[in-house]
Amino acid sequence: MGGCRRFEPGTRVRRGFIPALALVGEYHPGPEYFHRVSTPRGRDSLGFALSGFHLLFDGFSQEDSALLKARYGSFVSGTSPADAGRIRIVEAEVPGFLKPRMEGGVPELYRLEQSWSGSRLTAYAYEFAGWFDFEERRGQLAIAPVGGDPVHRGVENFLRVVCAHAFLRQGGLLLHAAGVVRGDRAHLFFGPSGSGKTTVTLLSERQTILGDDLVLIRAASGAFEACAVPFRGLYREPPETDRAFPLAGLYRLVKDRDDFLAPLPPSRGAAELLGSLPFVMESGEGARALGIAGRIVDATPVQRLHFRKSADFWRLIA
Amino acid sequence: MTTMGEPTAGAPRRHPTAGFRIFEGQATIVMPDGSYIHVLNEIGSRVWDLLDGQRSEKEIVGIICEEFDTTPEIAARDVREFLSTLEANRMLA
Numbered sequence: 001m002g003g004c005r006r007f008e009p010g011t012r013v014r015r016g017f018i019p020a021l022a023l024v025g026e027y028h029p030g031p032e033y034f035h036r037v038s039t040p041r042g043r044d045s046l047g048f049a050l051s052g053f054h055l056l057f058d059g060f061s062q063e064d065s066a067l068l069k070a071r072y073g074s075f076v077s078g079t080s081p082a083d084a085g086r087i088r089i090v091e092a093e094v095p096g097f098l099k100p101r102m103e104g105g106v107p108e109l110y111r112l113e114q115s116w117s118g119s120r121l122t123a124y125a126y127e128f129a130g131w132f133d134f135e136e137r138r139g140q141l142a143i144a145p146v147g148g149d150p151v152h153r154g155v156e157n158f159l160r161v162v163c164a165h166a167f168l169r170q171g172g173l174l175l176h177a178a179g180v181v182r183g184d185r186a187h188l189f190f191g192p193s194g195s196g197k198t199t200v201t202l203l204s205e206r207q208t209i210l211g212d213d214l215v216l217i218r219a220a221s222g223a224f225e226a227c228a229v230p231f232r233g234l235y236r237e238p239p240e241t242d243r244a245f246p247l248a249g250l251y252r253l254v255k256d257r258d259d260f261l262a263p264l265p266p267s268r269g270a271a272e273l274l275g276s277l278p279f280v281m282e283s284g285e286g287a288r289a290l291g292i293a294g295r296i297v298d299a300t301p302v303q304r305l306h307f308r309k310s311a312d313f314w315r316l317i318a
Numbered sequence: 319m320t321t322m323g324e325p326t327a328g329a330p331r332r333h334p335t336a337g338f339r340i341f342e343g344q345a346t347i348v349m350p351d352g353s354y355i356h357v358l359n360e361i362g363s364r365v366w367d368l369l370d371g372q373r374s375e376k377e378i379v380g381i382i383c384e385e386f387d388t389t390p391e392i393a394a395r396d397v398r399e400f401l402s403t404l405e406a407n408r409m410l411a
Contacts, residue, residue: 075329267344267363271355282353289339290348292338 027094028113029122029129029142037142039091041151047080048072048159051216051227051242054168056080057090057155064151068161071152074242075230085137089128089155096123108192114161114283121283123161128154132162134169160214160231164279171216173292174314176276179210179226181241185248186226187317189305195253196231196307208240214278217247217296224296247300249317253265256306259313269302270294288311324371330378330401331371331411340367349409356409361386365400371411375401 037193042061046068047054056079060068086304100107100279114123119135127146132139139162143154164174177190178197183206189200201212210228217226224247252264252272264272274281282287307313332338338347345363347356358366364385368378375397382393404410 032324141396265344266341267346270339270341270346271357274346274352274355281348281355283352284350286348286350286355287335290337290339290346294341294346296339 026099027097029097029124031315033129034131034140034142037090037093037140039093041089041091041143042144045078047077047084047131048075049077049080049242050075050159050163050229051167051172051218051244053163053170054080054084055087055159055162056084057087057089060151067149067152068155071156075239082136085132085139087132087139087141090140090142092129092142094144095111096126096144096146097129098126100126112157112161112279116277116283121162121165123158125157128158130158130162133152134166139226156231161279163229164277165283165285167216167218168280168285168288168292170218171292172216173273173277173289174229174279175215175217175273176213176278177215178212179215179228180204181208181210181245182248182314182317184245186210186215186245187249187251188217188226189251189253191253192276196255197253199309200253200307200313203309204314205311210241210245211239218244219295220244223247224299228292247296250296250300250302251305251317252302254304254306255308257308258306259308259310259316260306261316262304264302264304266294266297266301269297272302326374329371329374330369332366332369333409333411336409338366347409349407354407356407361370361396362400365397366404369404369410 040059041064042059043056043059044062044065045056046060046065098111109313112123112125114121120131120133122131127144127150128141130141141158143151144311158302167174175188175190177188178200179186179188180201189197198212201209211232214231215226216229217224225244226247227244228242230239270293274289277289288317305313335350336347338345340363343360343363345366346360365378368381379394379397382397383390
């Protein structure tokens with residue numbers, strides 16, 4: 001049965017803008033979309049320094065700037081080097097991009113679409129759509145009013161993708177891992193969500209925490225080192241340092257009733273590392289990532305760390 | 319006669335976009351879509367290494383028989399089965 005819905009007496013009607021493109025489906029932005037949207041959110045600029053990768057964002061509102069400075073602390077500043085990549089922030093002018101799907105009756109955890117055209121990476125999820133050209137070192141990021149705090153989420157999720165590819169191009173890997181510094185050397189604990197990364201950081205009192213979600217491994221003087229990036233999972237504190245530390249150990253986490261280490265053959269260790277790389281494997285960069293993972297496991301073999309919910313596992317790690 | 323590097327007709331060949339490295343005799347392979355990462359055992363890795371488009375399946379079976387403790391019949395059956403699996407996973411050219 002059709003007909004108009006009537007407003008009952010006393011119903012409060014909010015006046016406002018009704019978008020021409022209602023969110024009845026997903027919006028998949030193409031190149032023409034990015035040409036069309038050009039309204040900045042404000043006049044503020046913010047520079048991000050992420051383990052030697054510099055990006056300068058233009059077009060934040062003052063409110064955006066304050067929020068992002070508080071969130072990213074020492075990783076942001078008002079300036080950037082002359083060769084920093086530049087990204088224009090614009091209003092999305094659509095209500096959103098992807099829509100959360102149900103998987104087995106529960107909402108999906110996250111979904112991201114990404115594609116390459118030459119050196120230009122395009123990525124979009126629920127609240128953002130953006131591109132970055134790694135040759136031209138410029139890009140654009142559109143933020144849609146999806147959910148709470150879309151600026152922070154949109155900027156962070158876009159940064160995660162761009163950084164993962166940027167670090168790969170520099171010979172590094174952005175690993176889905178927790179990082180803990182002990183004795184001035186970095187131990188990385190990795191595995192899928194739920195494997196215990198945040199637990200490890202919580203069980204590592206008085207140690208320097210590099211992060212509980214993403215940690216960068218990069219080459220340095222013929223060896224590898226680990227350093228923090230400002231992206232975190234459930235561990236609420238920002239990274240305690242932006243220093244890099246020599247890589248001492250790589251541990252694939254396995255929750256168990258006992259604490260023990262089991263060595264992995266390098267073929268399996270490299271595969272485990274590849275399985276913990278966000279964004280790059282599904283976008284045709286697997287061969288490049290394998291080359292880097294191979295050099296990492298040559299220098300630092302991967303071990304499987306079976307552990308209980310106790311700090312005792314540190315006794316196994318020299 | 320075939321110039322070195324050119325594929326021989328009928329000779330099985332790894333997919334040119336497959337990325338792989340053999341670590342201590344075991345191959346780790348990634349395909350461009352990255353959805354699966356394959357780790358092969360020692361014999362599978364040796365066969366994979368031989369899939370350069372220069373050797374026929376029969377020649378590969380011969381090499382496997384020379385290098386591993388197996389019979390020609392078992393080697394031929396296993397190599398055929400392995401190649402079928404690779405083909406089903408779009409890992410051959």
